[in-house]
Amino acid sequence: KNEVEQSPQNLTAQEGEFITINCSYSVGISALHWLQQHPGGGIVSLFMLSSGKKKHGRLIATINIQEKHSSLHITASHPRDSAVYICAVEAGGGADGLTFGKGTHLIIQP
């Protein structure tokens, strides 16, 4: 069973700061997902990674398969980035669903 650990659990930063959220997992995976959850509960998929690096706007996600580690970066953070960011992993085939971390609660203050 894969264990997914995220750090930090809570992060408060000032607008404009560079944000890094980390995720580590214990067992080999076929893909890693970064997700965003707002207070209403809905989850938005940000990235799906199996290797390397992806960038979308101010968001960058990287993964190191050998070290079983991924990072999500937010550049020029803004109060609208405030949300819970969740890392989730899936094994090959996907029939075991996603295994989620507990999430990082990010607050960006103006």
Place this chain on the structure above:
Amino acid sequence: ETGVTQSPTHLIKTRGQQVTLRCSSQSGHNTVSWYQQALGQGPQFIFQYYREEENGRGNFPPRFSGLQFPNYSSELNVNALELDDSALYLCASSYDGGYGYTFGSGTRLTVV
């Protein structure tokens, strides 16, 4: 292209009752998975349906059951509700169980 729609958005039930939650998958997606998210926790995998068959299940008792219909919409049924079943229930659809997931906004179930 529509997203994933869940209904109802909120629900209050009494312990011992039965509940049915519904999920309409994104157009073109043939796989749906259900998750339970307790307050302050990450979602936990309940089960997954692929082309109307359950093809994966997490550590949940048999009183959690589901269906997937030919149009790939899905139901989650929970019998004999317990107080600990109070949670946000999320469904996610995908194509062939991979290539990314689209999540619904969830159903918040409160058992009293």
